[in-house]
Amino acid sequence: MSHTYKYPRPSVTVDCIIFGLDASNKLKVLLIQRANDPYKDYWALPGGFVVMDEDLEAAALRELEEETGVKNVFIEQLFTFGTPNRDPRGRVITVAYYALINLTEHPVKAASDARNVKWFEIDQLPQLAFDHQVIFETAINRLRAKVRYQPIGFELLPDEFTLPQLQRLYETILGMELNKRNFRTRILKMGILKEVGRQQGVSHRPARIYSFDKEKYEAFVKEKAEHLVKRGVDFEV
Amino acid sequence: MSHTYKYPRPSVTVDCIIFGLDASNKLKVLLIQRANDPYKDYWALPGGFVVMDEDLEAAALRELEEETGVKNVFIEQLFTFGTPNRDPRGRVITVAYYALINLTEHPVKAASDARNVKWFEIDQLPQLAFDHQVIFETAINRLRAKVRYQPIGFELLPDEFTLPQLQRLYETILGMELNKRNFRTRILKMGILKEVGRQQGVSHRPARIYSFDKEKYEAFVKEKAEHLVKRGVDFEV
DNA sequence: ACAAAAGTGTTATTTGTACACCCATGC
């Protein structure tokens, strides 16, 4: 069966930039190797066509689950890419989403089909198909910007984590070292963590273990918002 | 002539949220009244189909110029809306853009065709067609957030303006009063304005007239970015 | 001289930044 329209229509796809943090604190991205032309054998962002009665975010979640078997993770629309010749097969508009998952609690299933699926460290990506390098860069920039003002970093960590772990995560995402004292002061002052225990069996002073307290975070956000209201403008860029 | 595809495809449109600041410092949005069903006679955001060989932003700029006659203005992709039943005629995915124009220097041409085109104050909008109310709210929220950390406010003002004017603009966008002393200190400390003259013929102390110095702004951004790098995280929300 | 709106001085308080230091654990 085919479908006929009076005017030509573009194809619409969703692509997913799936970030994961592995056990050794490396930030990685999931890519799949293309089985067909164009860009046969190149690595690409997972993605696929939007089904007619499916919401865009639902399509992204479906792709995500198909590739990783993971549900209920942080996902957010990134940007829509629609330059006319970005796909040699014709006009394809892609709505990109990025997702954050923690690889500790969501071990990603092996590739179920013939295609090759693999996690790559973000600074060791292969050459990508289509304009996927641009899409990836848009995503990593968004992640870096967003992590500064919203606690999305917690999405990448296990439910329970230590402050040194959190600090290393931030250092990894931002690509820079942070001052331990000041990092801790700032994070703890927000009061959005609750202590749930202590590390055991380590050959040094055991770290406190925390979990993210979503309720306290909501309260914190609310207070911050009211406070911001008075500041006006800062042009922090 | 018609176009046939193996699988069904959605229509793709762009919609524009066009913000303007009028002479009396009111923030307004341009709407058009629909001539046909569905939502006949309702007001809606200007928009239209994406032409096959046209970039998304180009489509938005084209719509903008068709409705306002204005070129070379600030425009930015906002979000892509694609809930399956947002348009009763079928699956329509819309990529929304928002634009900022100053009505002083770009007097908007009268509606050239039968359709009714009108500027509405942002807190006095009529009932909107489709999900345009949601799109509008997304846009105003983005504008409010963005104006705090990037000087996009300047896009709404004439090239030359006074600090009280700039402050009133911020107060309008943010919907709150700002402290004059602190607002001025903050803005001037950035060093991104250059004085170009004095007000004349007013029956009070004449205000200094400034223009936005894009070069100084770039330098300011660069310095700020380097500075931010050290801070790590703030969760300002 | 007055009204009106622009523009300034100053200060207490809160945040940011930097650096040195102490503490708990396993071996």
Added chain:
DNA sequence: GCATGGGTGTACAAATAACACTTTTGT
């Protein structure tokens, strides 16, 4: 008792917030 990494004290500099004040113009 030593190595290792977790955790803390503190002090100077800078940014913020608040309030009252002075200046310049036209009438």
